[in-house]
Amino acid sequence: MVKGVExxxxxxxxxxxxxxxxxxxxxxxxxxxxxIPHPLGNPALEPEEEYKLRRGLVEKAxxxxxxxxxxxxxxx
Amino acid sequence: xxRLELGHINITDIQxxxxxxxxxxxxxxxxxxxKAIVLEDERIKDCKLDIAKPGExxxxxxxxxxxxxxxxxxxxxxxxxxxxxxxxxVGEGKTYALKGMxxxxxxxxxxxxxxxxxxxxxxxxxTPFSKLNNLVVVCEPVEGIKQHDYEPAxxxxxxxxxxxxxxxxxxxxxxxVEVFETYGIMEGAEKLPGLPRVAYVQMxxxxxxxxxxxxxxxxxxxxxxxxxxxTEIMDGAIVSGNCxxxxxxNPTYVHLNNGxxxxxxxxxxxxxxxxxxxxxxxxxxxADKQRSSDWTAKLCRLLDLDGIVLSxxxxxxxxxxxxxxxxxxxxxxxxxxxxxxxYAGRDGKSQSLADADVAADAVITGGNAxxxxxxxxxxxxxxxxxxxxxxxxxxxxxxxxxxxxxxEIQAITGATNETGFGxxxxx
Amino acid sequence: xxxxxxxxxxxxxQIGGEEMAHIPAERHDGEVKxxxxxxxxxFKDEAEIISTIVCGDSYFNEHLEEAKSTILAWxxxxxxxxxxxxxxxxxxxxxxxxxxIADAVQEELGIPAVTGMYVENPGADMFKNKxxxxxTKNSAAGARDAVSKMAPLAxxxxxxxxxxxxxxxxxxxxxxxxxxxxxxxxxxxAVDMLLKKLADKPFVTEYPMPDFDRVAPNPAVKDxxxxxxxxxxSGGIVPKGNPxxxxxxxxxxxxxxxxxxxxxLTEATYETxxxxxxxxxxxxxxxxxxxxxVLRDMEKEGIIGKLHxxxxxxxxxxxxxxxxxxxxxxFSQKLLADGVDAVILTST
Numbered sequence: 001m002v003k004g005v006e007x008x009x010x011x012x013x014x015x016x017x018x019x020x021x022x023x024x025x026x027x028x029x030x031x032x033x034x035x036i037p038h039p040l041g042n043p044a045l046e047p048e049e050e051y052k053l054r055r056g057l058v059e060k061a062x063x064x065x066x067x068x069x070x071x072x073x074x075x076x
Numbered sequence: 077x078x079r080l081e082l083g084h085i086n087i088t089d090i091q092x093x094x095x096x097x098x099x100x101x102x103x104x105x106x107x108x109x110x111k112a113i114v115l116e117d118e119r120i121k122d123c124k125l126d127i128a129k130p131g132e133x134x135x136x137x138x139x140x141x142x143x144x145x146x147x148x149x150x151x152x153x154x155x156x157x158x159x160x161x162x163x164x165x166v167g168e169g170k171t172y173a174l175k176g177m178x179x180x181x182x183x184x185x186x187x188x189x190x191x192x193x194x195x196x197x198x199x200x201x202x203t204p205f206s207k208l209n210n211l212v213v214v215c216e217p218v219e220g221i222k223q224h225d226y227e228p229a230x231x232x233x234x235x236x237x238x239x240x241x242x243x244x245x246x247x248x249x250x251x252x253v254e255v256f257e258t259y260g261i262m263e264g265a266e267k268l269p270g271l272p273r274v275a276y277v278q279m280x281x282x283x284x285x286x287x288x289x290x291x292x293x294x295x296x297x298x299x300x301x302x303x304x305x306x307t308e309i310m311d312g313a314i315v316s317g318n319c320x321x322x323x324x325x326n327p328t329y330v331h332l333n334n335g336x337x338x339x340x341x342x343x344x345x346x347x348x349x350x351x352x353x354x355x356x357x358x359x360x361x362x363a364d365k366q367r368s369s370d371w372t373a374k375l376c377r378l379l380d381l382d383g384i385v386l387s388x389x390x391x392x393x394x395x396x397x398x399x400x401x402x403x404x405x406x407x408x409x410x411x412x413x414x415x416x417x418x419y420a421g422r423d424g425k426s427q428s429l430a431d432a433d434v435a436a437d438a439v440i441t442g443g444n445a446x447x448x449x450x451x452x453x454x455x456x457x458x459x460x461x462x463x464x465x466x467x468x469x470x471x472x473x474x475x476x477x478x479x480x481x482x483x484e485i486q487a488i489t490g491a492t493n494e495t496g497f498g499x500x501x502x503x
Numbered sequence: 504x505x506x507x508x509x510x511x512x513x514x515x516x517q518i519g520g521e522e523m524a525h526i527p528a529e530r531h532d533g534e535v536k537x538x539x540x541x542x543x544x545x546f547k548d549e550a551e552i553i554s555t556i557v558c559g560d561s562y563f564n565e566h567l568e569e570a571k572s573t574i575l576a577w578x579x580x581x582x583x584x585x586x587x588x589x590x591x592x593x594x595x596x597x598x599x600x601x602x603x604i605a606d607a608v609q610e611e612l613g614i615p616a617v618t619g620m621y622v623e624n625p626g627a628d629m630f631k632n633k634x635x636x637x638x639t640k641n642s643a644a645g646a647r648d649a650v651s652k653m654a655p656l657a658x659x660x661x662x663x664x665x666x667x668x669x670x671x672x673x674x675x676x677x678x679x680x681x682x683x684x685x686x687x688x689x690x691x692x693a694v695d696m697l698l699k700k701l702a703d704k705p706f707v708t709e710y711p712m713p714d715f716d717r718v719a720p721n722p723a724v725k726d727x728x729x730x731x732x733x734x735x736x737s738g739g740i741v742p743k744g745n746p747x748x749x750x751x752x753x754x755x756x757x758x759x760x761x762x763x764x765x766x767x768l769t770e771a772t773y774e775t776x777x778x779x780x781x782x783x784x785x786x787x788x789x790x791x792x793x794x795x796x797v798l799r800d801m802e803k804e805g806i807i808g809k810l811h812x813x814x815x816x817x818x819x820x821x822x823x824x825x826x827x828x829x830x831x832x833x834f835s836q837k838l839l840a841d842g843v844d845a846v847i848l849t850s851t
Contacts, residue, residue: 001735001737001817001819001827001828001830001831001848002831002848003716003717003718003828003831004827004828004829004830004831004832004835005735005831005835005838005846005848006718006719006720006721007718007831007832007835008831008832008835008836008838008839009721009839010721010835010838010839010843010844010845010846011720011721011722011723011724011844011845011846012721012735012845012846012847012848013845013846013847013848014848014849014850015847015848015849015850016849016850016851017360017361017362017393017850017851018362018365018393018396018850019362020362020365020396020399020400020431021393021395021396021430021431022850024430024431024432025430025824026716026717026718027848028718028719028720028721029720032362033849034361035360035361036283036284036360036361036393036780036851037283037284037360037780037781037782037783037784037785037851038784038785038791038792039738039791039792039849039850039851040790040791040792040793040794040849041784041788041790041791041792043784043787043791050791051796051797054790054791054794054796054797055794055797055800057794058794058797058798058801058847061847062727062801062806062807065723065724065727065730065732065845065847066723066724066725066727067723068722068723069720069723070720071720201684223783224783272701274697274701283780283781284780284781284783286781287780287781321752321778334690335688335689335690335691336690336693336694338690339690339691339693339694340694342694343694343698347698348698348701360780382701383697383700383701384697385690385693385694385697387693392819392820411697411700411701413693413696413697413700415689415690415693416710418680418710419753420680421753421824421825421826422753423679423825424679424680424681424682425678425679425680425825426824426825426826427713427824427825428680428710428713429710429713432712432713433712434712436712437708437712438696438697438700438706438708439708439709439710439711439712440689440692440693440696440709441689441709441710442689443682443683444680444681444682446753447682465748466751467751468751468752468753468778468820469752469753470750471748471750471755472748472750484752484753485682486752486753493689494689495689495690496688496689496690496691496692496693497688497689497690498688498689499684499685499686499687499688499689500682500683500684500685500689501668501682501683501684501685501689501692501709502668502680502681502682502683502709502710503668503669503670503671503676503680503681503683503709
């Protein structure tokens with residue numbers, strides 16, 4: 001799916017937990033996330049902490065979108 | 077040396093009776109006694125028992141687990157250690173199994189992912205459990221119960237019933253006895269010099285509340301990859317707590333009768349030295365995937381293995397665990413054959429696995445789970461058809477007006493099993 | 504009686520070798536030529552070759568359109584039940600001609616076709632995914648073997664019977680996976696394969712690893728504070744109740760949902776349709792899968808230009824790669840039309 005968006009000419013960042021799959025399927029901008037059932041959250045945290053965690057990840061995604069890449073890149 | 081004798085008690089028929097007993101291959105079931113065992117758990121409100129025999133016009137759905145009753149006759153521990161019996165190392169001594177039958181748990185759906193067993197027709201060809209006499213336990217939960225509370229309730233009820241029925245065989249004489257012997261590491265190397273050292277690496281589904289497997293009662297997601305004697309699973313050391321797609325989850329029956337273990341034993345001492353079984357998990361965190369696959373590769377190296385068979389459970393992100401394991405184990409110089417299944421789309425034209433690597437050059441496939449099948453209307457349904465449209469492999473149009481069901485074979489219990497339990501394949 | 508039209512080159516028609524490769528197409532109704540005799544024998548009384556079409560290899564490839572249209576017109580008139588081309592063995596131009604004409608007959612006339620050639624024949628790579636192509640030896644010494652496989656496949660196609668897996672009906676794997684029941688169960692096949700691998704003996708994998716293609720990255724977003732960002736997910740987040748019935752596995756469609764005015768996803772309003780992971784966490788708070796709350800705040804704070812008012816969702820679980828590709832192609836056009844500058848795609 002990520003490749004389809006990229007092929008349409010829209011820059012796309014793939015936020016996912018299993019980055020090896022993301023690499024295999026050909027995403028170019030990859031941000032690793034927390035866990036499969038809750039990629040952008042952590043139910044063990046208090047709501048405010050969890051929001052902060054999510055916001056941090058989204059900020060990383062925005063950095064990825066603003067960064068020129070030539071090859072598949074994981075933004076740790 | 078560790079030795080397990082597995083006695084087969086052949087069951088050719090199941091009937092309800094006033095007393096539970098096995099006579100001349102017929103299992104008589106006291107309905108009330110079994111119900112009482114199921115209802116020991118207060119999370120279960122009611123239960124119904126039914127019998128489904130091969131060739132009957134019967135559909136069982138939604139199926140949760142399939143379990144073969146067994147009893148530990150000699151040796152340490154009991155069946156399902158850490159779950160039903162006390163924790164104790166099993167896999168030695170004498171065990172009897174009720175062959176040709178199973179306890180099937182069914183009832184109101186737990187997750188999305190429960191299966192269909194047809195006892196006749198085209199669907200029956202796809203499930204190994206259509207060939208068994210099945211005692212079906214249909215459970216109904218108390219109102220307002222959470223999915224993850226109800227799931228273990230049904231799981232444990234099935235195990236309790238299986239153990240109860242297994243006990244009926246304790247004093248019987250088996251129809252057939254299989255003997256499985258394994259050696260210690262040094263002992264095996266001395267006894268079977270020159271034979272390639274082979275292990276079975278089994279990946280256990282461990283992705284979350286409704287996708288779990290238990291090893292001696294421990295949730296597999298909280299384990300590190302470890303070593304087992306291959307006979308331990310024959311006493312129920314591994315049980316299913318799983319609701320992944322019905323086609324490629326391993327019901328407890330499959331753990332008890334694991335085909336790879338059985339077929340490696342057939343070659344043990346002849347063409348290979350079957351050293352051990354290695355179990356590992358399929359977790360949702362990338363770090364876990366990396367750690368677990370590092371450990372399987374490390375164990376393969378420590379054991380000086382020459383080759384392994386690697387089996388998967390489930391699909392999607394576990395494809396990554398599969399490929400990681402394969403890549404790392406091959407990199408240790410250990411020749412690897414993997415067993416998986418495919419999600420190649422209804423037309424068979426799509427990419428079959430979510431991950432891939434050139435190291436995976438020896439693949440056995442259980443077939444394309446997206447293949448569509450039309451199941452005819454059958455005379456009787458045990459359980460309910462209420463969920464056919466929402467189980468994995470179904471869609472909102474699955475249940476058709478004429479009573480036929482159009483589903484992908486992923487909805488059929490055991491259809492594309494990835495321990496190589498069935499005969500389905502694809503090219 | 505099943506009617507067959509057979510296509511061969513000048514060499515197998517015994518007209519001549521390279522020196523005769525320039526001859527244009529000829530039509531020989533009622534005649535059986537070259538390997539046609541072996542086909543005739545293999546068909547017994549089930550089928551007959553009603554015409555043999557011969558064309559020089561150089562002529563076909565150098566006058567492609569002309570040769571194709573002449574032959575297609577003849578085949579249309581003859582209206583056979585099945586079209587057989589070759590076998591071409593390792594003859595490159597002949598293989599390409601067989602593939603080209605067989606593909607054209609299928610595509611333009613709707614008549615099933617079968618060809619045969621050596622696996623390294625360039626025609627094989629070009630056409631094996633379009634036309635059933637039987638692998639043959641690399642020389643005409645393998646003619647008997649080739650015909651023994653092509654003839655039954657041709658009959659099956661003519662009778663419109665279901666074609667089995669490539670290993671059953673003897674054609675080259677063509678990118679379409681077909682299920683069938685093996686004689687031995689999977690675990691036994693795995694042990695057998697391992698024994699071969701351990702002994703360094705040849706074995707055939709049941710699933711050759713695919714090559715994944717790549718798409719080059721797009722340029723970065725210049726000014727994110729003016730950019731419209733859209734959310735796409737394969738995590739199956741849908742409005743509560745899953746109004747469009749997106750399947751829990753192998754989804755047949757995607758959802759498009761308006762989030763105008765939505766600042767936070769709650770247990771009461773959104774859930775996941777995904778059947779591949781534990782849904783509890785996503786159902787409690789779908790922001791854990793698609794960060795609507797964070798992006799809304801960032802929109803308010805001016806960090807991003809705008810959060811696009813629609814998000815696109817499907818279930819990655821067991822969903823065919825081809826389907827997700829098709830979904831993406833479709834909704835990406837909508838995103839472009841709506842002026843979206845960048846996409847955040849989340850997966851579970």
